[in-house]
Amino acid sequence: MEDIFLQSVKFDGEKLYVLDQTKLPQVTEFLEITDIEDVWDAIKQLKVRGAPAIGIAAAYGLALGIKDAPESDFEAFYEYFKEKADYLATSRPTAVNLFWALKRMDARAKAENGKPVSSIKKLLIEEAHTIRQEDENVCSSIGENALSLFQDGMTVLTHCNAGGIATAKYGTALAPIYLAKERGMDIKVFADETRPLLQGARLTAWELMQAGIDVTLITDSMAAMVMQQGKVQAVIVGCDRVAANGDVANKIGTYGVALLAKAHNIPFYVAAPLSTIDLETRTGEDIPIEERAAEEITAGFGKSTAPEGVKVFNPAFDVTPHHLITAIITEKGVMRGNYSEELPHLFEN
Numbered sequence: 346m347e348d349i350f351l352q353s354v355k356f357d358g359e360k361l362y363v364l365d366q367t368k369l370p371q372v373t374e375f376l377e378i379t380d381i382e383d384v385w386d387a388i389k390q391l392k393v394r395g396a397p398a399i400g401i402a403a404a405y406g407l408a409l410g411i412k413d414a415p416e417s418d419f420e421a422f423y424e425y426f427k428e429k430a431d432y433l434a435t436s437r438p439t440a441v442n443l444f445w446a447l448k449r450m451d452a453r454a455k456a457e458n459g460k461p462v463s464s465i466k467k468l469l470i471e472e473a474h475t476i477r478q479e480d481e482n483v484c485s486s487i488g489e490n491a492l493s494l495f496q497d498g499m500t501v502l503t504h505c506n507a508g509g510i511a512t513a514k515y516g517t518a519l520a521p522i523y524l525a526k527e528r529g530m531d532i533k534v535f536a537d538e539t540r541p542l543l544q545g546a547r548l549t550a551w552e553l554m555q556a557g558i559d560v561t562l563i564t565d566s567m568a569a570m571v572m573q574q575g576k577v578q579a580v581i582v583g584c585d586r587v588a589a590n591g592d593v594a595n596k597i598g599t600y601g602v603a604l605l606a607k608a609h610n611i612p613f614y615v616a617a618p619l620s621t622i623d624l625e626t627r628t629g630e631d632i633p634i635e636e637r638a639a640e641e642i643t644a645g646f647g648k649s650t651a652p653e654g655v656k657v658f659n660p661a662f663d664v665t666p667h668h669l670i671t672a673i674i675t676e677k678g679v680m681r682g683n684y685s686e687e688l689p690h691l692f693e694n
């Protein structure tokens with residue numbers, strides 16, 4: 346796909362450059378990060394967000410965080426390494442890519458035990474680069490596999506942002522839409538604004554407009570009407586964790602969209618890199634759902650919109666049960682149902 350994409354996470358070996366997604370769409374600004382605490386904060390505050398991008402940022406953040414690790418012996422190094430990895434793991438609980446990336450870095454560190462620690466540090470930077478490049482390739486494959494489900498002239502609805510800036514490049518749910526554009530197909534998009542943090546309005550609408558793709562912004566509550574009016578032929582969303590039975594955690598509101606799609610007999614697709622599939626999480630009930638600050642609802646983007654002291658419930662994600670999911674699209678292909686049987690096969694070489 347042509348290079349219209351902004352790389353939201355970049356590392357030059359010394360500094361981590363993070364596109365501050367809280368400032369989009371008005372301001373395109375990169376944070377220059379040299380401390381692991383600032384990486385933790387960037388993930389927590391959704392300055393970097395989107396499951397794959399969180400994993401990539403964590404890998405680079407860990408590489409940054411161990412630059413001062415002791416080099417006397419592996420044991421001393423690894424104790425320091427584990428402490429930094431465990432710290433990054435506390436930033437957000439739901440997107441499994443964070444833990445997947447930290448495990449990848451841990452496995453690489455252990456595999457290089459025996460080499461000088463100074464070399465191990467360099468090899469871990471290479472591992473973080475590999476994680477980023479792999480994700481770029483994975484998103485491209487997801488785009489190809491998902492596009493096989495789309496027809497020229499259709500309109501798809503998406504929720505939240507699973508675009509290029511939420512990944513290494515291309516996105517997951519938006520990857521087929523970019524690819525369709527490149528191949529001259531006419532795919533239109535309804536983007537749910539996605540309260541309370543408006544990833545759909547601020548990020549998806551912005552990304553798609555930048556790419557010259559026909560996008561219409563709607564409030565979350567309008568999704569039912571556009572489906573009822575026959576304006577939507579498919580729904581595609583990203584994910585933050587796929588459980589072993591195919592239940593999917595994604596941005597709050599996704600479950601409602603899946604119910605609406607079912608009610609209107611519209612296919613509901615989930616774009617899921619293998620790095621977001623967690624076979625150790627048995628069902629959606631076992632997925633930790635992040636709860637965030639009340640102010641994101643009562644004073645989102647600075648304007649107070651609720652009575653002082655009102656009780657607030659602000660889960661950042663919900664779980665869509667597998668029976669509402671028409672297909673899960675991974676870099677290895679399209680899976681239609683029977684997820685608990687099929688998912689483990691994805692990890693066989």
Ligand SMILES: CSC[C@H]1O[C@H](OP(=O)(O)O)[C@H](O)[C@@H]1O
Nearest residue numbers: 394395396507511583584595596
């Ligand atoms: C490919 S992004 C996947 C996923 O991550 C987003 O969550 P957040 O904005 O809180 O990081 C959203 O759920 C996307 O669908």
